[in-house]
Amino acid sequence: MTLACVGAALAAPWIAPQDPFNPAAFELNQAFRPPAWLDGGTARYFLGSDDQGRDLLSAILHGARISLGVGLAAVCFALVLGVSLGLAAGYRGGWFDALVMRIADVQLSFPAILIALLIDGVARIALPAGAQDAIAVPVLIVAIGLSAWVQYARTVRGSTLVEKEKEYVQAARVIGRRPLAIMLVHVLPNVMGPVLVIATIQIATAIITEATLSFLGVGLPPTRPSLGTLIRVGNDFLFSGEWWITVFPGVALVTLVLSVNLLGDWLRDALNPKLR
């Protein structure tokens, strides 16, 4: 199922009947078409169309692709940031450790979505208006990534504190390794296990965060709809009878998140030699 979801999302440009990013392809007189199996529906718009006459199936496929991409990129960003800070904090200790962990504590006392909102909002104000749509995706990635690095930093710091007391680390010092090399060559491979498990589970969280931000209107613009954007757009028409515009992207989001979560569970079991 995961493969089907991810595959469909990745293959969106080739399998989608319509290009949802190209307003010229929309036909306004086809707006609010219900799904194919209802009265007034046509096979051309299998899951119906939205207020702009955009094919919903195509939009969902593309939206899932964007959601997945943003989720993956945000997790990678958070992972690199969190792991390096956690590793350095755990290994160096002292004031650096105290500083990083206090920042982490402060950040943990806010909900992640609030942090992402804040960063997103600040970036929007700081950047010129014209560039906003173009940089919406990178900003979103950084915003979600910055709100999620704490978990990695804490996990890695904890394991680093344990690993650095082990004798193989001292042995590496005795053979003359530099601290940076010890961190990267000896400690890092031994603390990555739990991090990878967190990462797979966090992809799902990142997708939801992205959808939430887009739903709140601070994420991706309707011209490049992600699943969250589609749900928001559809929300406006929920009570006027055009329920499909919001329900189908919602179902797609749930399916995607669920399948990524299942993948994470499977990976955790596969990586844990005790369960094999």
Next chain:
Amino acid sequence: MLAGTFVSQPLLRAERLVKHFKAVRAVDDISFELYTGETLALVGESGCGKSTAGRLLLRLIEPTSGKVWFDERDLFGLAEREVRLLRREMQIIFQDPYGSLNPRMTVRDMLAEPLALHGLAKGKQPERVAELLRLVGLGPEHAGRYPHEFSGGQRQRIGIARAVAVEPRLIVCDEPVSALDVSIRAQVINLLQDLQRRFGLAYLFIAHDLAVVKHIAARVAVMYLGKIVELADKRALFAEPRHPYTHALLSAIPVPDPSLKRERLVLQGDVPSAHRPPHGCRFHTRCPHARERCREEEPPLAAADGHSVACHFWKEIEPFTSASRLTPVNERLTRLQAAFHTGGGSS
């Protein structure tokens, strides 16, 4: 011990080394010398500071005060970079063969790492790795394996190969056999002795097991609560120990003869906390011979004919020799054994 080595410069000299962890006096003013090719054993019960002393000598931890001279170089005065270079000459073998090898590295990577770092065996690394493995009694076919595929004894051999890889002159052996099965210990000890003979290594052999020490050491330093209480040639120490603490340690060695029993000197009480060591002689709280003076005045480590002891009254304490304290366990077993021996001889 060769007479000539005493004349030469010591390879390593520890001078009034002190290491306090916050208020805990782990190592409190110890001094000793170590010569090329010899084995100095550092013995004492757990928590007496012997492992801390070993790590200080390698500058794995920084001392509170004191100096270590390695080959006439002031170890704690060197810059970080110079220490890394010097690491080629001094290595360590750890107690725990499970924690001392990186679980994510193959044996080949582990042995190649020090070679690459110090620019040794350039272009011939695979051959050198195979040679090192053979040296410690493993085979080249083990090079591609991970630590968890080996037994404890084999892992310890890999640890030894890693220490020997850079051709050091000094190896600190931090209880290298304590974690191993008794059956494996002798093999590893023999390997260490073999390597010492071949490469002229000096060992600082940290142990709590006097039976092992008796086998491998040339000189023995006995530590109690962060201090050296007795330092002597092995023979002298085992034949006529002077410090009452050493008496107690020696009486704890098992006798390898079921018909004999040694009179045990069992110490009363526990080791006092290194947090607040006793005034005067640190051993006075458990010493059967303690007097008023021991409570007030700390005895210095004083040498008499090459045998140093830190005790005010060692001359007055009845000398303890291990043989004198052996008594037959029961008459019947002795008679049986005697009959067995004569019976075997006559037939």
